Amino acid sequence: MKNRLSIKLFVLIAVVGMLLTGCNFDKSKETDSKASESETTAAGQVLNMVEASEIPTMDSAHAHDNVSFTVLSNVNEGLYRLGEDKPELAIASDDQVSEDGLVHTFTLRDAKWSNGEPVTADDFVYAWQRVFNETGHYASMFETANILHASEILKGEKSVDELGVKALDEKTLEVTLTAPTALLGQYLTFPTFLPQNQEFVESQGNKYALEASELLYNGPFVLSEWKHDESWKYEKNPEYWDAVSVKLEEINVFVVKEDATQLNLYETNKVDIINLSSASVDQYKDNGDFIALADSEIFFLRFNHNHEALGNENIRRAIDMSWDKKAHVDTILNNGSSALYGLVPKGFSVSPDGEDFRELNGDLNADTIEKAQEFFAKGLEEVGQDSVEITLTVSAVEGNDKTAEYLKNQLETNLPELSVDIKLVPVEQRYELETAKEYDMVISAWGPDYVDPMTYIGMWVTDGSANRMDYSNPDYDAIVNKINSENDPSKRYQMLLDAEKILFEDAAIAPLYQRGLAVLQRTNIKGLVRHPSGPDFSFKWANVEGE
Template sequence: MIKLFMLFTLVGLVLTGCNFSSSKDTTSENDENSKTTKAKQVLNMVEASEIPTMDSSLAHDNVSFTVLSNVNEGLYRLGKASEPELAMAKDDQVSEDGLVHTYTIRDANWSNGDPVTAADFVFAWQRVFKETGQYGSMFETANILNASEIVTGEKQADTLGVKALDEKTLEVTLTTPNALLGQLLTFPTFLPQNQKFVESQGEKYALEADNLLYNGPFILSEWKHDASWKYQKNTKYWDADTVKLDEVNVFVVKEAATQLNLYDTNKVDSINLSSASVDQYKDDKDFITLADSEIFFLRFNHNHKALGNKNIRRAIDMSWDKQAHVDRILNNGSLALYGLVPKNFSTSPTGKDFRELNGELNHGDIKEAQAYLAKGLKEIGQDSVDITLTVSAVEGNDKTAEYLKNQLEKNLPQVKIKLKLVPVEQRYELESALEYEMVISAWGPDYIDPMTYIGMWVTKGSANRMDYSNPKYDALVKNISSEEDTTKRYEMMLEAEKMLFEDAAIAPLYQRGLAVLQRSTINGLVRHPSGPDFSFKWTEIDAE
């Protein structure tokens, strides 16, 4: 059983010069005898960064996932309770051995009027591998035939176990049955793409709002890079009657003070408060704190001479006060983290929380950390070590980085930290290219199962991005993927997490919490614990 979160949230910023609509905007309708005024359903939001990409074959971040999932739709989508529900597929017929799923594509159209077909899924899924998208591993997780061999280069993308039997019938073949398949298919990497349109756009595909097609509840009607974007209701969407919002405006600005001013002046409808503002607003009627399943952690480049040493990595993990960090620096409901899988995310077949079962890993004191550092320095033949810590230049991250630097240098005098702040997109690029030493990274779950965290660290995995490798860990993860006994599978996942921390492969920082101000007139804004952050399909603004 999984514990889900329904959160109402927004993060980010707004630039000078943006036009702000109001959720109270009205439109007039005239007839011969009367004039009525109808409230226009407008939601104004803030986001922390630009959209890195609108190509679902390449997307690998929550901002892109959220936009893509609101303007497009796959075979399944996440519903109001974050459970998978049929979307572009009308049904899912499964063979007796559980290996073949046959989907009937419902009558639905792209925003240019073309019908959505089974071939759109075949093209898009194969394209993930052809475009070297980072989420080819999701097809492995789904147990889709030949996915593993395509990832390793043994087979070509066109051998993937997906086939269009006719215009409206899609066949998906698995290597082993997968009870999580419906949930996995809600992930944006599995969205369809119109081959004719994609190829007609060439290198311009997905670079602007006009270089895209949409088959979801909304269309992206405007995209001003680094400034804002606008969703408008997609009148051609198959379930358009369910969609109540006419428009969603998302503004991009980084400063927390600007966010707060925009909220106070009714320019935006919800914000995440910075730690500095929590105490001032904690008694406000619109203030709420929300637990999240996104984790923040230190990613180490295992090719670095010092950080390739297990004892030095363990020393860094143990040497600072995580509880003081979430209490004093973040002050937003975040939780200190001493593991990989966060609290209240997954429960075992016996009903116990994963984090409770595995406890706090690598939770030592400063003396232990100093002893591990001394041992590690001796092993690499150095008296000290200089480390560059790369950090996304998003408000709040700088405070965490400064706190971490001060704690490490105070408690481990032989360690010197240099901070390097970079844009979010550049941090992704540096991680992927292994052009960093140590980086503050984040991971939001792709699906609601501990494997979404555990599967990250297999050798050469697309999410690994630090050259960590343990053949025993790889073998265990592979066995978990094929284990059908739920109790045994859960025990194996617990073992895998312990193995990762025996290697001190990463250093967990915290489980994100959110301190939010949100207007009480907003209903049905659904926050998901995995994949896209939230859905607008069921959102409605009440009259005040």
Template sequence: MKNRSIITLLLLMFTLGAVLVGCNFDDSADEVDSDTTTEDGTESESEGVDTETGTEQVLNLSENSEIPTMDSVHAHDGVSFTALTNTTEGLYRLGVEHDAVLAIADDHQPSEDGLVHTFTLRDANWSNGEPVTADDFVYGWQRIFEDTGHYANMFETAKILNATEILNGEKSADELGVEAIDEKTLEVTLSGPNPLLAQNLTFPSFLPQNQEFVESQGDQYALEASNLLFNGPFIMSEWKHDQSWQYKKNPDYWDAEAVKLEEINVFVVKESSTELNLYETNELDRVELSASSVDQYQDDENFSLVDDAEIRFLRFNHNLEDLGNENIRRAIDLGWDKVAHADVILNNGSKPLYGLVPEGFSTSPDDTDFRDLNGAFNQGNYEEAQAFLDEGLKEIGKDSTTISIMSSDDESMMKTAEYLKDQLETNLSGLTVEINVVPFEQRLELEKSIEYGISISSWGPDYIDPMTYLGMWVTEGSANRMGYSNPEFDALIDEINNEQDPAARYEMMLEAEKLLFEDAAIGPAYQVTNAVLQRTNIKDLAYHPSGAEFTFKWAYIE
């Protein structure tokens, strides 16, 4: 037994060493030396030591997937959003307390009727030394429509003039309500007053782009760190695809004095057990724990449960015969134990979800939580679920059906897929489940083209308002990605977008959610809570409920 233990320990050490080499942990310090030169030819101090405190200002993090894109026109995921908003800056950014704070804009003056907004830009430069101008915003915003950007609908949400007409093909991108008055003055015209405009403008789709640089790169733009320009608190100094990327403090950032971190290393680590090993060996400073590790660490001083506004849900392909049937969708939503899934399978504080808008995210004008007002939808027992399935199968003329559940290849998603398969096949007679595991980026593309049966999907809010969840489901909306359509729902969303009375608007949003569940349009699964180990000397690392997950600008190592 003793000799076998020694051999086992040696094998474990060898395996961990191999993992570290594969993730480039073994040589990251060698690759980052004091003579590092940025893409624009400037030298940066990369020892990462705070000259005042002597503390090394280096942060090591992980993500479970590669960055899908660094082009703000096409970004549509949290990993890309975090990378973009820490290296590129728009008119506003989210502050430590998640409020919208002026960024490249030094001043914002709305007209008396709230329709015309004039932004004065501060002196700021791109990483090639060129100034950030109003034309960069005009170009970046118009390009989203010209290049079929994923989040063009955010301009409609923000009520930018003519955004709806451009999306409908009735007007051209150059008619968008944005104009460069001069190099430092940007004028934005709205179709109606929007009290959420500043918050909307923190979203990555509203980032500027330097036209000359983008066009000079052609189809290589944003594919590598060298094919990018930066104007934010950090530059991306290195990007090893599917392995790691590195940020360094941008010495030419307009607010560089506020930035304490000198270097941030982000490693792609798909297995939570590997992440934990790297944390324990001081290679990572923050990790999210899997279910199997929570009990072990819940008394650790670095442990905390961090509530999130991200939801996980079942996205049904309404174009398929079986999943296009409301009764079959409702049966699947009822046919599994969401409480046991959250408490046992996830075991990280996540909560079972019986609606679309998560709890603790939004309150009404009279300060009541949205979830409390609308309650829970589609709760019942397995007998009711079986009755719905039987009726649905009868309606499509079948005795049984086989569905495919698509999951991305991170641990929690795969565990959810396996649990769903077991639960649905156990609880529902006549239903067979196949699991299709794909990389995260491929899952996004398959959802976009609606080439799946059921997708275990996720949604993090783009801004702090229930419409960030409700607005997804309009017919042919870019976030719909499942072929759902209800003209009554579409009309209600349009009314919400034009309602100025806060109380009336809130009532409409409650009704919109009810309509979705009358249709059994989606199958909510759980609201994310993260069981986190984060070293206590990390301060002011902003973890946002909407848009980009993290802001590093104000973070520092104590």
């Protein structure tokens, strides 16, 4: 799971005055004065970007959000990294696989940490075990990747030192699986699998990863500055093993929450890439800098299955069917997003025969308002209530309030017995409430961790860390387990399709939309790689044309 908390907005011209004063563009009075101080354009390969929120954590054992993933994946590197079009070997120079496919032996490059120490096999063993010791959000990724004993460790049946990872010597790492997986390279690009230097981590104690100086780096860039809630800065890492491929010298990131402020910065040539809000799309869609991009992030309603009414399948199904999803994306979002009637989005995955997953399974739980009302009436009878009052929890991010208001209006209009109260909370609080299951219904987002439908399907197993709503179906759990051990691509794909159908037969969730992006981007930014899974971007191959 990758919980995308915000949209990445990349920009080009270096704003020197802002860097020196640690600006926060969100403070409107400061913005104008600081912008006036920023007429000097930095020379050379410098990329500036704006980000809608602070970095929640730089500890790869705890990272669970899009901002952290993107930063971590550009300042650190694991055995594999996301390449320009597929996973590629990174710190590992070689991946030898045993005949039965269960043992991978990785040979490490002569890579260094930013303090000059070598990256060793022990750094991977320590970091991977630490994810379990720290009860990290993504410990389940080791189970998904079929790492030996990961399941038993998660259940408390084995100790963490029995995890299937072993340092044979300083430059040789052995990883043992419970079953072969062709997706191992994809899984290993995920930030949870990054190495950590044990001596350094332990020397920092509770301060580890709280500041730029309390981290070590082995990737294309280092984090040279981190002003919390204001800005952070990447600089090219001269110790990186493939530094010759890195063109950018510096990347500056400013926390800018307001859409209007971002647009003003673009129009005044202070920034060079922004994501447009729905209100601005029509004005700029004919602009030569305008780009419409498809995205694999989905938004959906997560139901608390312990709720007296929302625990009822017919009530959940009625909510899913009782509002106009197409009108929402066309009029409220207006940014290229598309209505979603399933779990796996369109254009994300194709079968071994080349057919799109979403096309194969079609629209699920799509019907008329009248049919939704029938389901709702049946559900009310089953729970013994005449009406239902629920609270809809929503992250307080610009634009979410409009979606929430639209949804409230549609549900209350089409299901008169339903009353919806909107509760806006900070992003992190929304996640905490989800984890504690202290909500009725919540608008959630999910971006893929790797390019395979299982990144969505695997969310809903009983007691899974991503479930966060107490949904449980033994048949669903069983088919997911079979998928994880099936080596025939066609059989496996059919099981993925069947699993999604089970989820919607239960009306476990209510999909809202597949995100689209409306972007303004100047044409001299080249090589900035956008990923369909994991971190949003890689800067390794980016450059500013003409510099």
